[in-house]
Amino acid sequence: MRVAFVGKGGSGKTTMSSLFARYATTAGPVVAIDADINQHLGLALGIETTPTPLGGRLTEIKDYLRGDNPLIPSAAAMVKTTPPGRGSRRPDLHDPFFLDTFAVRDGDLRLMATGPFSEDDLGVACYHSKLGAVELYLNHLVDGPGEYVVVDMTAGADSFASGLFTRFDLTFLVAEPTRQGIGVYRQYREYAAGFDVPLAVIGNKVQSADDVAFLRDHVGDALLTTMAHSPAVRAMEQGRPFTLGDLEPANLAALGAMLAAVDAQEKDWARFARQTAEFHVKNARSWANRATGLDLTTQIDHEHAHA
Template identity: 75%
Template sequence: MRVAFVGKGGSGKTTLSSLFARYAARRGRVVAVDADINQHLGLALGARESPRPLGGMLTEIKDYLRGGNPRIRDAASMVKTTPPGSGSRLIDMADPFFPSCPVDGVSLMVTGPFSEGDLGVACYHSKVGAVELYLNHLVDGPGEYVVVDMTAGADSFASGLFTRFDLTFLVAEPTRQGVGVYRQYRGYAADFGVRVAVVGNKIQSPGDVDYLRAEVGDDLVTWLEHSPAVRAMEQGRPFTLDDLEPAGHDALATMLGLVDAQPKDWERFGRQAAEFHRRNALAWANRATGEDLLTQIDPGFVYGPAVPAP
């Protein structure tokens, strides 16, 4: 299952991403991806090192994933939305090509920060495109979780990446600003069938829960109260998931249960991959590459695990 964490800057989505990744790792294989412009997920997980950034190896990723797909001429004609087709290299979560480092039972991957050459000339979406390509070619199965810490606010809608998930957790503080980001995100996501579940954070009283419930309704699935253990973790003191208070474990269990209950809709995933590639091709990619990238869409390609022959 693919899980995104979004929310207002400072809402605690990176902290929640790290806690959920640790918790899910007790159930199955977890890849956690830091796709935020502020690269703090490794810090929250307690990583002592950082893997090679995906955002710095886009050409290599494209060459690897296009495999022998005859619809893709070369890496230069492959863009972030190029969908897989016959001959493409499909990957699983154990694929060794994608750099990661182990930390607390989780495999951490990062898009990487801005480099000196990026400053003033590039936007961060070029790096996040590596995650979109990764998810478009990934075949994940039961007991496998990809947890992505996304950019803050509604910036995720600058690409089709927001449709690449089975469930999106929106981390919301009990404030007008937190609820405002929820309304904006939910409004954009509604037309694409993206399931958004709200996790309240920095809850200090029952009144905070009542406020969120009144504002977001049934989309509020759980919440986390102030946690001395989490504050210690954020201050750099030693932390394991066993240090988390029981209420925090209950919230994470609710979240994981909700993820596991989501149906895997490969048909929608493939349809939207083609839709967003078509949009990008007509908006800019055809002009940028000098090619008709609509021909990269393979109408006969079927997403998901291969079905054994009878």
């Protein structure tokens, strides 16, 4: 199952991603992906080794994923939205190319990252060019039951700059009990409308029953659970030793509710395939055909089974 964490900058999105990724390892293997420009997920997970950036080796990733797909003659003819077809490589969660090249392992958890801006990127590149590596990975990934991909996304509505926001079985929007936090939820809900994006709100930094009531009044049934202000989490953020056993019982139960919600989702491969094709056609006609000098809409293999 693929899980995205989104929310306002400063909402605790990265911390919640790290806590959920740790918790999900109790149920199965986890690949956590830092797709936020600030690149703090490894720090939150207590992983000191920096992964090889996905965004820095995009051509290599394209060459691997295209395999011998006859519709994609070269990496140059492949863009972030390119869908898999017959002959494409379809990695699973244990694929050695991705795990050996790009992942840092900590038990049953592997961390991958898009990578930060390089010196050459400053002033000339958009961060979404790096996110294209994650989008291609998820376009081609075949994940199975009891396996989890946890992605710490860019903050706010910036996630909508590509079709990446449709690549998840469930999206958790982390919201503080404030007008700003609710505002981001409303904006995300509005943009996601019509795309069949399952969305649940996680209230974070909750300090009272009034905070819970505030969230419930503004998001209604979308509020799945809440995380109370946590001395254990604050200690973790300060770099002190941390295990899930240090969490307060109510916060541990909140993580359990999140995992149960993810496991209850049905994998909708038909939606993934349909939306992958739709966004590829949209990008091809908007900019990619012009950039490559090719008609990339012909890359869609209508006979290919997505999973």
